[in-house]
Amino acid sequence: MKSISRRAWVLHLMAVAFLCGVGFLLYTFFTNADSWSMKKANRHIYSSSSLTAAGSITDESGEILAKTVDGKREYNESKAVRTATMHIVGDPQGYIASGVQSSYKDVLTGYNIVDGIYDLKKYGTGSDIQLTINAELCKTAYQAMGSNKGTVGVYNYKTGELLCVVSKPSYDISNKPVQSINNDKTGEYDGVYLNRFFSGVYTPGSTFKVITSACAIDNIPDIEDRSFKCGGEYKIDGSSVKCLSNHHTIGFEKALNKSCNSAFAQIAVELGTQKLTQTAQTLGFGKSLKVGNINTAKSSFDVSKATKLDLGWAGIGQYTTRVNPCHMLTIVGAVANGGTSPSPYFIKTITSPTGKVTFNAKTEMLEPMFTQSTAAKLNELLRSDVENGYGDYKFSGLEMCGKTGTAEVSSEDGGLRPHAWFVGYSQREDLPLAIVVVAENGGSASSVAIPIANKTMQKAAKLFS
Amino acid sequence: MDFLFEQFDYLVRYVFAVIAVIILLRCVFSLFRLRPRREVMAKLVNLADDSEIEIENWETSIGRSRSCDISLKNYKTVSRFHAVLALRKGGWYVFDTDSKTGVYLNGKQISHAGKISDGDTLSLGNAVLKFSSNGYGANEDEENAVVDYTNAERLVNLSDNSAYYLNGSCLIGRDYNCNICLPMNDISREHAEVYLTRNGWMVADLDSQSGTYLNGQIVVGAYPLYDGDIISVGEYSFMFRE
């Protein structure tokens, strides 16, 4: 008997192995719960691979953007609004990863590991999400884009609320042109599932001069008294950085107003690799911004292998520099807000099916980008840009500050038109909004980007002041 | 009514979990913690050196091999697996498990199995063992015997096997008010106390002159009691059973 009971101890090994297996199973259940439960095969949530049961999404004013009625997902009545807000709301199939319907699926369906999707069963819906986005503003911005692809983003530089996020091309979410998207040869639906505002990166062009200026203000004490020579180009090492016109001798402020490439190439070369990189890093280049559940694409500024000429080009936003529109928005937001930008967000409140508000957005600040004095200086410069460069009449009554950019896109494959940028903000106390506009291959910034920005900001002024 | 149903449906999920966890964990913990009660069921006395071998199993193997329960290593004439001693329905049996030298019960060789009772001598090769059962196997039909398998905690006076059933607290001493009154000179008026706490039964010495002993060791303060413990007070001994 003794020997048998001694042998029986071997069964302990088996029990331990079993318990290990159970532990591992629990671990996999807990780590994968979110992704598994949100699979399209889950008929609690999906029917024929389309989201059916989920909470509603409303805009800042309470306008319904998406809701579930009798097990069917319905969207805003207006086609224009549906199209304009498609990227931020997200599609029911989940192709648009940064859309609320994808990135906040667990909230909308009310899933959590403790209760499972019981709330969804009980109430037929999960939590409701109210966005900070304004549908009307999105519609205006989308229409203002005209035939251009690209993105418009507007946010409140005091609170961080994103009021408008538009990405083009888009489509009507209720009548998805599946055939045209799948058989698209003209490029009409190029990158239609990408929310360019969060996930796109573009060559910044002259808008990067804001950053070069910031670096110059910090590192060259007498920068405002300097003058630069422009002969239509700036020669470095046998090659040259071209300027749009011959500005002859030009001061710092004027150079920014006129967007003189020669002057800024000189400044960049004088500042050197290290200082520019340092400024870029403080501004958040190379890092991803977290907007709610979404991580934006990383902006990049890498001059570690740059020649002098390259550095000159980098200083005016060419070379390998790429900027994410949302990131650019926070940079001008920081200028407007005294050096620090609030963290942008687009979820205003989350309300559980029982009517309890489970999440209320709070303003959080990003890392400081500029010192206060630098911010004040840049503020003056950007205001002078609009006053003396583009003309205040282009933004009537808005007291805009800003900088355009016409980003040359590598034209080796045959003369692509440059990206048209505008970044700026209103100085008005009652309109603390910053805007970024990117029109892909739109051409001249002042003729393409500024009207879009103006239309959007005028609408915003009407809506919010 | 629908509202009530809804509430029921909502609440019952948690109730389910709570009930199931109580039931299963209660049983699981019980199964994990239950240990069999093991007692000396019989004894074998090796007549060569008067050494005593206690038998605690229902089946006991005897042989020269080390994996036997009773290992007779030094006896060359004992087979490696010589015999098995087993408690069966009719009493104790000894089985010859194909040994070379055979099994002799009171001098007579057994063919396969033989019934063994108190006082019998068991010869395995040149090893001679005297068997004494500890009261086990005495009853022909143990299933129906109403013995002292009760779950009532009690103190058994070992001198006359009388039992005192414990209820809350029990004072032992010379005084008439004591639950167990022992009118002897070497016992203090209130000598010892057996009482129930949250952690089970305890015994405490009440500053007696001659002391209270638990399993032969003097009790200082209070000790927990377990089944089979022997409490000695003066010349009296009590066995605690639960």
Add this chain to the structure above:
Amino acid sequence: MSEKKTKRKYRYRKPVNWVFLLVLITAFQIFCACQILLNGGEKLNDTTIYIVFGSYIIVEWVYFTVFAGVLRRKSFEVELIAFFLSGIGLALTTSVYPDKAYTQLIAVFLGIAVFIVLLWILSDIDRVIKLRIPVAVISIAALVFTLIFAKEINGARNWIIIGDGLLSIQTSEVVKVAFIFVGAATLESLQSTKLLTKYIIFALGCIGLLFLMKDFGTALIFFFTFIIIAFLRSGDIKTIFLICTGALMGGLGVLTFKPYVAKRFETYRHVWEFADGKGYQQVKLLIYSVSGGLFGLGLGNGKLRGVYAATEDLAFGMVCEEFGMIIAFTVLLTFVALVAYSIRYSVAARSSFYAISACAASALLLFQTALHVFGVTDLLPWTGVTLPFISRGGSSMMCCWGLVAIIKAIDVKTYKRYDKIIKN
């Protein structure tokens, strides 16, 4: 003195209070019935629920009253677990397949009957020894019979169907109990016949027949049980190692030379890639298991029930989704507890027969649970074995109760009367 100390360490503990737990179990089952009534579909007939749950609860109380009140038995942990788990299985079956509720109820009753009868048979070791050879012969005969006459269901020939589906028996389940019954032996017979030959022939016969039936899951369980029993009997690690290596080589050989067998396991660790095909059931199980959360969605609210063989092959997922993960994982723990219990009591068993059989029975239950749970969640290859007590199925229910009877027979207390003496 040291002996006394060890005695103190192993403190004797009282068995659980069955009345309290049985009240809880009854409450649980009444709640289940209410929930099925509330969430029930059109197929559901209210009287079915009343009859099924009513009679089950009555039988529970009768069993405990008789055994505790009349026969004066103590320690009911094992039965409480078995009754509770069977209750969960019954509730799932009633809720998902109301038309099969009565069959399942009868299966549970038969299981309880098997339990009582087997306990009685096991009470006398002489009777057990006499019965071993006939049982061995009958089980082999039954398996051969099945192989010849059985209907093939889901690629395995292991169902005997009598009278147009009126009665269908899975012989392999019944033989499980016999397999352990035959495998265990008393100490004196172990010592007299040191060789395992006879048992090995019997075991290989059973396993071979199961292989011919293509019932690989059960064959694996049998093989595992065989290893456990062989080890407990002989302690001969070398032989067992040899057998295991042989089996492994054989298995690998089968996989290489018969690629269609390997193909059965191609979804292993890749279920998500086969989500629309072979991995369909498993993918659904994973999705719905986590959808249930810790507390489940409640009986009748799940979606896994719509998947094929939900209450049999996917029983674990059903428990996860409708009862919640807490209950599902606690259920798993109970099988570990049964093993621990068998190990503890093996030293005080009335004969090595009980020690070996109880250890083997609890190990079998645990192994089967492991194959079911880990197989269906894709941690092990999926063999389609059932979850003991909870999966629907008459033969497996009887087998489980039989195994539990074997486990329970290890404890001397099972057969003792505990009469209260009140005197002072």
